[in-house]
Amino acid sequence: MSFTEEFTQALRNQRVLMKHRPDRLRIRLLIYFIWFVFFGLFFATIHGLQNGRLGSGFWWAKELPGHLLVSACVTVCFFFVFRGFERFAPQRWLDAIVRWRDWRAGFFYSMLSIFCSAVGVVIGLAAVDRVWLTQGWNKALSQPGFWGEFLGISAVISVIVGLRYRARWKQEALQARITEAQLRLLQGQIEPHFLFNTLANVQSLIDFDPDRAKLMLERFTDYLRASLGQLRGDSTTLAQEFALLEAYLGLMQLRMGERLRVSLSLPAELAGFELPPLLLQPLVENAIHHGLEPKIGGGEITVSARREGQQLCIDVGDDGQGLDAPKRRGGNGLALDNIRARLTARWGPAAMLELLPREGGGTRSHIKIPLPLLKP
Structure with a gap:
């Protein structure tokens, strides 16, 4: 990653509350240094224009250094207050604030900034x-005009910040719709291939194993009923997602026979949790295609959901070839990137997808989603 890309990403991260900052310390210090210099020069220039001393010797010797010193104190205060809040506030508070998309976010950031x-x-x-022995700070602080000017500037900055956040929320909502459209397009490209293969399998079974062909048609109908219902909406529930996986894996078991074993685990209290549709099936498809099908003996697919503190954790595991095995086809990265983009669009950086080696061999896809509304 280039310096410009790293700096741009650090700027984006400054708008999000997180306990562990991924950016390098020198980049974050550079951002605070730019803020300190900008605000010091800005208010020194405004004050110099008001009193007619801009560019004079007194302005360079006293007013500019004084404003830079005040700006440095404000910058340090911002750093310690916001960083302290991130470090000591409960994670569920941070997750809730990140998910705010209304006046509450503007009010919170404005009040904390003021x-x-x-x-x-x-x-x-x-x-x-x-430093300068002026002994005028008590006098300045006791003047109503000083605090009126301060509150006026704060109000203007709060309005600007609010408009900026509103524009960012609209951009995120638009990006979420674009991402969903991309997924629908990708799903539309994958589905015909899967449908034709399934129908071809049914056709080949009709002559020599009609009972198995009938069973495959029944499971294929169950899969279509589950998948078409999800494709019509923007959200589904974990129960519906697991029902779709059960239907899909039932079809795969008819194709692979005893080479495919399945284990699904969904606690009842998580069944109604809403998430984007077709979030887990690409992970199961990858596990079968890249992990289990290449193995002569096949293997087991496990899909489980659980709550850990204020997070929903979903695991899709297989005991197949593992992450180091050569991939059989391209496109795996596109599906994973799509899932990560959809998670970020709905829950922000607190939601994530990781591919990890499974204990005992194989691969584990691990999804974390914040649950700020659930009480421990």
Whole structure:
């Protein structure tokens, strides 16, 4: 990753509350340094224009360094307050704030920013008074006009921040719709191949094993009923997703016979949890195609959901060839990227998909989704 890409990603991460920052410390310090210099120069210039001393010797010697010192105190206050909140607040609070898409987010960030600015200004003026011995900070803080100007500037900044967040939410919503459309397109490309293969298998079984052909048609009907219902909506439930997987894996068991063993586990309290449709089937398809089908003896597919604290954890595991085995075809990365994009679009960076080696051999696809509304 280039420096520009790393810096841009760090800027995006600054808008999200997270306990463990993935960005390098030097990049984060550079961002805070840019803020400190920008706001110091901005307010020093405004103040110089108001009193007519912009560019004078007094402005360079006293006003510019003073504003930079106040800006540094405000920046440090922002760093410690926001970072302290991230580190010590419960994870469910952070997840809930990240998911806010209404006035609550603007109110929270505005109030916390005004608090940081007020504390930073008070500390900064005290520091200026101590360095230059002006002894005017008490006088400045006691003037209603000073705080009126401060609140006015804070209100303008809050409105700008609110409009920025609203524009970002609209962009995220648009990106989510684009991602869903891409998934539908991808699913539309995959489904005909799967349908034709299944019908060809039924046709080949009719002559020498009609009972098995009938069973395959029944399971194929169950699969179509489950999948078509999901494709019509923007959300499904875990119970419906597991029903689709059961129908799909039933078809695969008829094709692979005893080479495919299946284990599904869904606690009743998680059955109604809503998630994007067809989120898990691509993971199961990859597990079968890349992990189990190449093995002579086949193997087992396990799909389980559980709650860990304030997170929903979903695992799709197989005891197949593992991550280091050569892939049989391309396209695996596209499906995984699509799932990650859909998770991020709905739940933000707190949701994730990882491919991990399975204990005992094979591969484990691990999904984490925040559950801020569930109480421990």
